[in-house]
Amino acid sequence: MTxxxxxxxxxxxxxxxxxxxxxxxxxxxxxxxxxxxxxxTSELANHFKVILxxxxxxxxxxxxxxxxxxxxLADDVKGLLDEIGIQKAHVIGWAxxxxxxxxxxxxxxxxxxxxxxxxxxxxxxxxxxxxxMFKNSQLNFHKEKLKDPESAFFKKMKQRFTRNxxxxxxxxxxxxxxxxxxxxxxxxxxxKDTSQPHDIENRINAIAGLNTIDRIHEVSNDVLVLAAEKDxxxxxxxxxxxxxxxxxxxxxxxxxxxxxPLEYAPEVNNSIIEFLxx
Numbered sequence: 152m153t154x155x156x157x158x159x160x161x162x163x164x165x166x167x168x169x170x171x172x173x174x175x176x177x178x179x180x181x182x183x184x185x186x187x188x189x190x191x192t193s194e195l196a197n198h199f200k201v202i203l204x205x206x207x208x209x210x211x212x213x214x215x216x217x218x219x220x221x222x223x224l225a226d227d228v229k230g231l232l233d234e235i236g237i238q239k240a241h242v243i244g245w246a247x248x249x250x251x252x253x254x255x256x257x258x259x260x261x262x263x264x265x266x267x268x269x270x271x272x273x274x275x276x277x278x279x280x281x282x283x284m285f286k287n288s289q290l291n292f293h294k295e296k297l298k299d300p301e302s303a304f305f306k307k308m309k310q311r312f313t314r315n316x317x318x319x320x321x322x323x324x325x326x327x328x329x330x331x332x333x334x335x336x337x338x339x340x341x342x343k344d345t346s347q348p349h350d351i352e353n354r355i356n357a358i359a360g361l362n363t364i365d366r367i368h369e370v371s372n373d374v375l376v377l378a379a380e381k382d383x384x385x386x387x388x389x390x391x392x393x394x395x396x397x398x399x400x401x402x403x404x405x406x407x408x409x410x411x412p413l414e415y416a417p418e419v420n421n422s423i424i425e426f427l428x429x
Contacts, residue, residue: 153167154166154167154211155167155168156211157230157231157234157235158234159226159227159230159231159233159234160223160226160227160230161215162207162212162213162215162227163212163213164204164205164207164212164213164227164230164231165185165204165205165210165211165212166185166202166203166204166205166231166235167185167202167203167204168200168201168202168203168235169192169193169195169196169200169201169203170195170196170197170198170199170200170201171200172198172199172200173199173200173240173241173264173427174199174200174202174232174237174239174240174241175195175199175200175201175202175240175241175242175243175427176202176204176228176232176240176241176242176243177191177192177195177201177202177203177204177243177244177245177248178204178206178228178242178243178244178245178248178249178251178252179203179205179206179209179245179247179248180245180246180247180248180249180270181246181247181289181354181358182209182289182344182346182351182354183209183245183246183344184205184209184210184211184340184343184344184345185203185204185205185210186210186340186343187245187340187412187413188203188245188412189331189332189336189340189413190329190331190332190412190413190416190419190420191243191412191416191419191420191423194420194424195420195423195424198424198427198428199241199427202231202232202235202237202240204227204228204231206224206227206247206248206251207219207223207224207227208346208350208353208354209344209345209346209350210344210345211345214345214346214347214349214350215353216349216353218353218356218357219353219357220357220360221247221250221251221254221357221358221360221361222254222258223357224251224254224357225251225252225254225255225258225259226258228242228251228255229255229259229262232262238262239261239262239263239264240262240263240264241263241264241265241266241267241427242255242256242263242265242266242267243266243267243269243423244266244267244268244269244271245269245270245412246269246270246271246272246384246385246409247354247358248269249268249269249270249271249272250271250272250358250361250363252266252267252268253268253271253273253363253367253370254363256370256372257363257366257367257369257370260369260370260371260372263372264372265372265373265374265375265426265427266370266372266373266374266375267374267375267377267423267426267427268374268375268376268377268390268393269377269411269412269419270377270378270379270382270384270385270390270409270411271376271378271385271389271390271393272361272385272389273361273362273363273364273367273389273392273393274361274362274363274364275358275359275361276386276389282355282359285355286351286352286355289351289355290348290351292306292307293346293347293348293351296341296342300338300342301338304338304341304342305320305321307341308320308337310383310384310408310409311384311408311409311410312407312408312409312410312413312414313381313406313407313408313414316407316408316414320334320337321334328413328416329416329417331416332413337413364392364396367393367396367397368396368397368398370397370398371398371399372399373399373400373426374397374399374400374401375400375401375403375422375423375426376390376393376394376397376400376401376402376403377390377402377403377404377405377411377419377422377423378390378391378402378403378404378405378411379404379405379406379407379408379409379411380404380405380406380407381406381407381408382407382408382409382411383408383409384409385409387404390402390404401426403422405418405419
C-alpha cells in the first residue's frame with residue numbers, strides 16, 4: 152500500500168488508491184484509520200477504484216489542535232476528491248465515518264452516487280453526561296495502551312465484537328479470520344493509531360454536534376444500511392429508524408458487534424458489491 156498526500160482545507164490528508172473502475176470512497180470511524188478497512192480493500196478493488204483516507208486527526212493525516220466539526224470532515228472528503236479529479240463516487244462510511252458520509256451527501260448531493268452507512272447514528276443516543284463518559288473511556292484507553300498495551304487491546308475488543316468472535320481472538324490468536332487478519336494483525340492496527348488526547352477531544356466535540364435525523368429524508372440516493380444485532384455503540388434501532396426515513400434504502404442486520412466489517416467481512420463485502428453493481 153502506498154501512502155499519498157494532498158493538502159485540503161488547511162491540512163494534509165493521507166490517502167490510498169487501489170484498483171480500477173468506478174470510484175468508491177471509504178470513510179473510517181472514531182479512533183480508527185484507513186487500514187481498518189483491511190477486510191474490504193482488496194475485495195472491493197477487484198471491482199472498483201477504492202479510495203481510502205485518514206480523517207484529519209487520525210492516522211497519517213495532520214492532527215490539528217484546532218477544533219473541527221463533522222461537516223469539516225465531510226468537506227475534507229470533498230477536497231480530496233476535488234484534488235484527485237473525481238466528480239462523483241459511491242461513498243461508504245462506518246460508525247463516525249457514517250456520520251461524515253451523511254453530512255457529505257446532505258451538503259454535496261451531486262458528488263455522491265450510492266451510499267453505504269455501516270453502524271450509523273443520526274443523533275447521539277446519550278446526553279452530555281453520557282458523552283463525557285465516552286470521552287473519559289477513550290482517554291483512559293489511550294493511557295492504558297501506553298502502560299499495558301495487550302490488556303488495553305483485549306478490553307476494547309471485548310466491546311467491539313460478539314462474545315464468540317472475541318473468544319476466538321483470545322483462544323486462537325494465530326488463526327487468519329476470513330483468511331485476512333489474525334489477532335496480532337488486529338493488535339498492530341490498534342497500536343498504529345496515532346491519536347493524542349487533543350485528537351480525542353476534537354472528535355468528541357465533533358460528534359457532539361451530530362444531528363441528521365430531521366434532514367435525512369432529503370437524501371434521494373440509493374442507500375444500503377448495514378447494522379449489527381449486538382452493537383453496543385450504534386444500536387440496531389437507530390439503523391431501523393434511519394432506513395424508515397430514507398427515500399430509497401435497504402437494511403441488512405448481521406449477528407455481529409460494532410466491528411461488523413471485520414467480524415462479518417465476507418457477508419458485508421458481498422452485500423456492498425451486490426448493491427453497488429446493481
